Amino acid sequence: MIKKCLIANRGEIAVRIISTCKKMGIRTVVAYSLSDKESLAVSLADESVCIGPQSASLSYLNLDHLCEAALLTHCDAIIPGYGFHSENAEFAKMVEECGLIFVGPNQKVLKLIQHKNSLKEIVRSLSIPVIDGTQKVIDSDEDLLNCATELGYPLMLKPVTGGGGRGIHIINDTKQLLEDAQRCKSQGFTGLYLEKYIPNSRHIEVQILADKHQNVIHLSSRNCTLQVNYQKFLEEAPFATIHPLLHRKIIQYALSIAKHIECDNIATIEFLIDEHDDVFFMEINPRIQVEHPLSEMISGIDIVEQQILAAANEPLSIQQADIDFNGYAIECRINAQDPKKSFLPSVGIISSIRWPSLKHCRIDTAIIEGQPISIYYDSLIAKVIVWGKTREQALLSISEALNQIEIKRISTNLDFLRYIIKQEGFIKGNYTSDLFNIAYPLWLTQQDEKNSHENQDRLICSKCKQTLTIKQRYDHQNVCEYCGYHLKISASQRIADLIDDETFIEIDAHATSINHDDFPGYSEKLISAKTLTGMNEAVVCGFGKINDITVCIGVLDSSFMMGSMGHVVGDKITRLIETAMDMGVPLIIISASGGARMQEGIISLMQMAKTAAALHRFDKASGLYISILTHPTTGGVTASFAMLGDVLISEPNALIGFAGRRVIEKTIKESLPEEFQSAEYLLEHGFLDMIVDRRHLKQVLTDCLKLHRRDKYE
Ligand SMILES: [Zn+2]
Known part of the structure; x- marks a missing residue:
């Protein structure tokens, strides 16, 4: 011994x-x-x-x-x-x-298994179907094409030097065959051969125990259909969802192959089942398998012990009839991988791990907290294996086990595992290799949605860097409660903040700009602005009530396009002013914009005169115009309607100006004060009437409107 x-x-x-x-x-x-x-x-x-x-x-x-x-x-x-x-x-x-x-098995057996083609011949001679393929490696393109035609597509192109799924390509036509063969060679893979590709397949393997005394028995089957890049990640035993007769046939195939090659130690014999329940021999692994614990869980036999005993020339002490297969086992491989990046290995140091504490749950791992996951070896962190009396119980256990696991500071496939075990196909158990192809894109989409929700959920204040939750932002009208920073908000949010509920009626909602002069790129820019913001143009106009006082209101939204002053915005502002005049109500415009829309050339600049003239008429008609300037208000907007208010209000820290600092300094050849374009600086120098915190704006506007009510004096 x-x-x-x-x-x-x-x-x-x-x-x-x-x-x-x-x-x-x-x-x-x-x-x-x-x-x-x-x-x-x-x-x-x-x-x-x-x-x-x-x-x-x-x-x-x-x-x-x-x-x-x-x-x-x-x-x-x-x-x-x-x-x-x-x-x-x-x-x-x-x-x-x-x-x-x-x-392990003796040299003769290992050598035979290594020569995949002669092994296939032997298996064929036992009347066991084998996946068709080329008999030897092919290196010339001409031979590749001939063999491919003979075998028929779809095919698998495999390099002898690959291993672990590397360098394998699924080929659907001649063009792809030549391209992928070239790619293989340029990546250093040599010895190419072709094999029939079986789509929608199921992968079944049989655990064999054997000794040097011609005893060969089996420990039933394992279902290893689920693979990423030809690497198994979720396995179960036994393969319970195929017909019992088919199962028995596959076990018999495995036993007769093991006996015929005179296997004298443990081995795993692998087969594929196609859509028509036809079985094909694939390969033999003459060693312990990663997923061996599954067979141990359902048989109660220590496979490593059997491997050592057999090597030491001990005859098998177990007869096939002695084995009492019991229940179902499921194994998940937890890998240091990033599933969002096609399961690329991830490296790092695991800061803390929490393993599940469950009955009938086995964790095979060598990971210690604080230990680095190295790039030098494979990415397996642990195997989680659960057992249940029924497959349903095993499913519940694996779900519970995965939920209890916590691995910090390294990206793993854990979340993807939690997802795939909940897929209907997996729960039913009759899944094929296609389950991964279906589940993976769905999982990716779900991750994207989750991320965008999380991003919406939390926001970092760009001034004080505190994290603000949705509730905090809602409670404070998107003003940072820590530092008072005014976050950028949309036109519709501003209307919701200021106008009494259900009183706003939008006008000219459908007006939208077109590319008159075929300015290069402008049409595309308009389409993308519309899709991203859901708006037709950079201003929303209409009328509604502020604490029961009817007003006309226009709100510019700089997220549509900073250069807002195109012909449509000019028109909409003008028509809003005229509407206020017709209705005899106050006018409020909230600005946030860069000014001229260069893509519309001179037409854009004309909007300044047009809106300014309309405001002049409004003024002559004794209309009240309150202009609210928000961050940033510059260019043609400042140079026209934004600065023409009877009352000029700004939000704190808003940038308000015409040209940028650099342009002005170059023109006047003088350096400018630090804060010269801030709302605070402008207030100090008499350009503004007041700076109002957004949270008080509705009240200030109400006071202002009440103060100027015509009926009060009439
Ligand atoms: Zn802040």
Whole structure:
């Protein structure tokens, strides 16, 4: 029996192996790279040996170092885990040449599995369907095209040097085939081959236990249909939603393949099921799988223990009939990835983790709080596995488990997992690979909406940087309650703030500008302004009541276009003034704008004269005009109607001026005072009558209007 074992791996699988070794009384030595010196596996193992720097190729993939480490520490076996060299016949050979036990199938089996094409031939000879593909690698474009025609589209283009889904392309036509083959080569992938692509497929795998005494049994199936970039992320066992006869057939296929190749240790045999329930052999993984805990949960058998026993030449102590499969298990892989960026790996330090506390919930992880997630290795943070008596119970448990998990300061796929387990297809269980393709875009849209809601929900005051919630902004009419800063608000918000409810009637609502002179880009600019603001032009005009006093009111909105004074705004303001005159009511205009609309040339400049003339007529008719200047009011607007009010009011800190500081300083060749265009400076110099906090504006306007009521004096 094995007494001391070198673990040639890292992360959660190293920790997983240590726990079984401890149970079996086997001493453990963890081989670690420099960046894993402080890892959980190192702290749990009896001994540890540094085998090289961070880069996997110099440490976990360095066969000489691994064998030396095992010999130096007097181990009698090496257990490879998954990934790295776990399936490498060459490694198994080296280990044996060192007089050590390789914990896995023998070299002959590994070599056979490595030669995918000869393996397929063997499987075919057992009358088990295999996915059609090219017999050997093809490098010339001509051969690629010929093979593709022979096989028929859609196809998968796979590089021999890929692995883990890298470099795989789904091909629908000739053009794409040549392009993607070129892309593969330019990315350094070599040895291309083609395989029939099975759309809407289901991925089923069978866990095999075998020994060196010709015993082969199975631990039922796992459903690994859900994958991102050919990486599994959510698996369940058994595959319960296919017909029991189909399930039995697949188990039989797996057993006969394992027996035929004389597999003498654990292995997983993978198949695809197409839309017509036809089954195709895919590949064999002669090692422990990431998702092995699922089979352990439903069978009660420790697979790592069986792997070690078989390697140590022990005959299987379990008969197929002894195994009492019980219940359902679901596994989620929590990865350090950014699902918003196509699941790209994310790096960083996890500041805190909270794992679920639930019955029948297993967490396989090696993560310690404060530990960095390195770019050097895979992005698996943890596996969460739950068990339920029924699939429904397992579904409830996984949902609860995912909800209880909290991982801080690194982006993970957790939120996407929470989303996909709630999809109808997943709940029903009869999903295909398409479930991901459907759910992912939906999830992305939901994230966008969530973000925009969150952004609307909270806003940072640009002056004092305090966070303002919707309620705070509502309560204070969009004035920062900490520093009094007046946030920018829309024309419709201003009308809602000032005009009595349900009394506002808009006029000329449909008037909208057109590009008279075919000014380049103006038509597009108008369309985008209209779509973004939902307005037809940069001013809203109409009449309504302020504390029961009827007024005509126009409000400019600078978010439409800073250069507001086009022919339509000029017309609307003029018609508003005339309406006020006809109705015999006061006029209020709230300005916020940059002035001339250059795209309309001289027509724009004429609006200044037109509005000013209308105001002159209004004045002659003894109309009251209150002009309210808000941030920013400049250019042609200041130079015409905005400065012509009988009463000039401004909001605090508003920028009011004609030209900008730089232009004025250049023209008059003098430097200007610091605050010269602020409302406060203008008030001090007699340009304004008062500065009014937005929260008091309605009251001030009411007082003003009452003071000037004609009927009071008539
Ligand atoms: Zn503030």
